[in-house]
Amino acid sequence: MQILRKTNLKALAKAHALGQEGVIALIERKGLEGRGGAAFPTGKKWRTCHDTQADERFVVCNADEGEPGTFKDKFIILNNPKTMIEGILIAAYAIGAKRCFIYLRGEYEFLRPKLQRQVKSMLKRAKTDVTIEIVRGAGAYICGESTALLQSLQGNRGTAMSKPPNPTRNGLWGKPTMINNVETLTCAAQAVLFDNWKPEVRLFSLSGNIQNPGVYEFPIGVKMSKVIKAANPKRKLKAVSFGCFGGIMPVDENMAITPETLMMEKCHHGAYSIIFADETNNVVDLSLSIAKFYTYESCGKCTPCREGTVRMLNLLRKIHSGEGSREDLPILCELANHIQETALCGLGQTCGNHVLTSILHFPQDYEAYFSKK
Amino acid sequence: MSERTNLMEGGKDEILLNVLHRAQEKHGYLSESVLKKISSKYSIPIAKLYGVVKFYTMFHTEPQGKNIIEICGSPSCVLNNGISLEQFLKSELKIKIGETTQDKLFSLYKTSCIGCCDEAPAMLLNRKPCTRLTIDSLKATIENLRKEAGEKKE
Numbered sequence A: 001m002q003i004l005r006k007t008n009l010k011a012l013a014k015a016h017a018l019g020q021e022g023v024i025a026l027i028e029r030k031g032l033e034g035r036g037g038a039a040f041p042t043g044k045k046w047r048t049c050h051d052t053q054a055d056e057r058f059v060v061c062n063a064d065e066g067e068p069g070t071f072k073d074k075f076i077i078l079n080n081p082k083t084m085i086e087g088i089l090i091a092a093y094a095i096g097a098k099r100c101f102i103y104l105r106g107e108y109e110f111l112r113p114k115l116q117r118q119v120k121s122m123l124k125r126a127k128t129d130v131t132i133e134i135v136r137g138a139g140a141y142i143c144g145e146s147t148a149l150l151q152s153l154q155g156n157r158g159t160a161m162s163k164p165p166n167p168t169r170n171g172l173w174g175k176p177t178m179i180n181n182v183e184t185l186t187c188a189a190q191a192v193l194f195d196n197w198k199p200e201v202r203l204f205s206l207s208g209n210i211q212n213p214g215v216y217e218f219p220i221g222v223k224m225s226k227v228i229k230a231a232n233p234k235r236k237l238k239a240v241s242f243g244c245f246g247g248i249m250p251v252d253e254n255m256a257i258t259p260e261t262l263m264m265e266k267c268h269h270g271a272y273s274i275i276f277a278d279e280t281n282n283v284v285d286l287s288l289s290i291a292k293f294y295t296y297e298s299c300g301k302c303t304p305c306r307e308g309t310v311r312m313l314n315l316l317r318k319i320h321s322g323e324g325s326r327e328d329l330p331i332l333c334e335l336a337n338h339i340q341e342t343a344l345c346g347l348g349q350t351c352g353n354h355v356l357t358s359i360l361h362f363p364q365d366y367e368a369y370f371s372k373k
Numbered sequence B: 001m002s003e004r005t006n007l008m009e010g011g012k013d014e015i016l017l018n019v020l021h022r023a024q025e026k027h028g029y030l031s032e033s034v035l036k037k038i039s040s041k042y043s044i045p046i047a048k049l050y051g052v053v054k055f056y057t058m059f060h061t062e063p064q065g066k067n068i069i070e071i072c073g074s075p076s077c078v079l080n081n082g083i084s085l086e087q088f089l090k091s092e093l094k095i096k097i098g099e100t101t102q103d104k105l106f107s108l109y110k111t112s113c114i115g116c117c118d119e120a121p122a123m124l125l126n127r128k129p130c131t132r133l134t135i136d137s138l139k140a141t142i143e144n145l146r147k148e149a150g151e152k153k154e
């Protein structure tokens, strides 16, 4: 796997040789995009951070991987943490930061003792005055969102803030702050060192009703049939959900998985987390478990998301209990659309996707509950 | 953006989350007196501190059971029989989600995805993942913890 290639501090040495401008230009040329789900060009982000006037800058490695069905960052922290740490040091050098953080989700506490030792040994080996502190999250999905993460890091409630200001210019304690995800930083080190590093290769987290769940590498554009073959389902598959926010769609073996083909089905690739559900499931049940997730994780700051997620959940519960009717579906869609249009942050803006796509692609599953009446 | 004064100690900023985690590990939970100490040590108003603590599901302001179970309720686990495990835990421990058993041995919570979907269904037991759960494996785990506690008493 490309993601497992070790850089052994050679990438950092190369970055030093290239200079700040050189390493930023290299990352831009290599076409690295953020791997947390938003796919923003990494080089551009580094450049903005570097070019913003300030006496101090920070790097934050976002290890608050919380999107259901996603475990690729855990895989990296377990299997190639030193390359990730080197990525942090390269980012720090590129933008001129001395103080860096790893925001590690509370659910990954079991990874922390070893990671702490590795950070210590890498800093020593790199003979650097840069510091890397591990910040322990405490169970809030929203803290993976950059503005909420910064609030959390600064000792506040981890609620999302409106942008601008963009954290890259005005982040921690008002200073330019570069927030990059675990996979992005690991790839940054590899992209700097290896000439044959491929930007289109992505980590896929596969889970659900399959016999070979795990982290796989595929290029963007891979055929769904190939992914399914690796996943090895026991029974016939019915639906795939792209994490929680990416939407639910029928399994189409012939589809090439790209952001564009998914968009045509009103789905989003996110962090390429694919949850498979087989034919024994009703998609409404899947949607219900996703709705519970959003109700639980909404940070409560804005009304449409705080109240709307509860109302969507209640409607789905009603349908699930056999008390619903066809008239509930337009209400559900209206709610979902309304929340998405008015919510402040990415959580609210995507929390209705599963409802919209499950009604679009699986009306028969809703019908099955209506006819139970 | 918040100013940077409140967590300065000996010239080194401390991250509040880390301070709270350490305090909770030491005292079992974040009691009023523990929070008051943190409040005065770092000059953070107690109301603000309480607001922060209440925001995060992993911080507790009430005494907890000796063992904290957090069962995953997200899709990959639900698709792999997760709901029946939750029901089993509730009936075996005779408590609801968010409660602590009378013998103070277990507290039960539901959590969003813990990133163990590749080994679903999963839960955290005292912050460590237990994966590929079955009712039998859960039963055995709970029996062991009960036995351990019983032996310590004797």
Ligand code: SF4
Binding pocket: A142, A159, A160, A161, A297, A298, A299, A300, A301, A302, A303, A305, A306, A343, A344, A345, A346, A347, A348, A349
């Ligand atoms: S959209 Fe939801 S999660 Fe985002 S800020 Fe508003 S309430 Fe919080």
Ligand code: FES
Binding pocket: A068, A069, A070, B072, B073, B074, B075, B076, B077, B078, B112, B113, B114, B115, B116, B117, B120, B121, B122
């Ligand atoms: S869905 Fe349960 S661990 Fe991810």
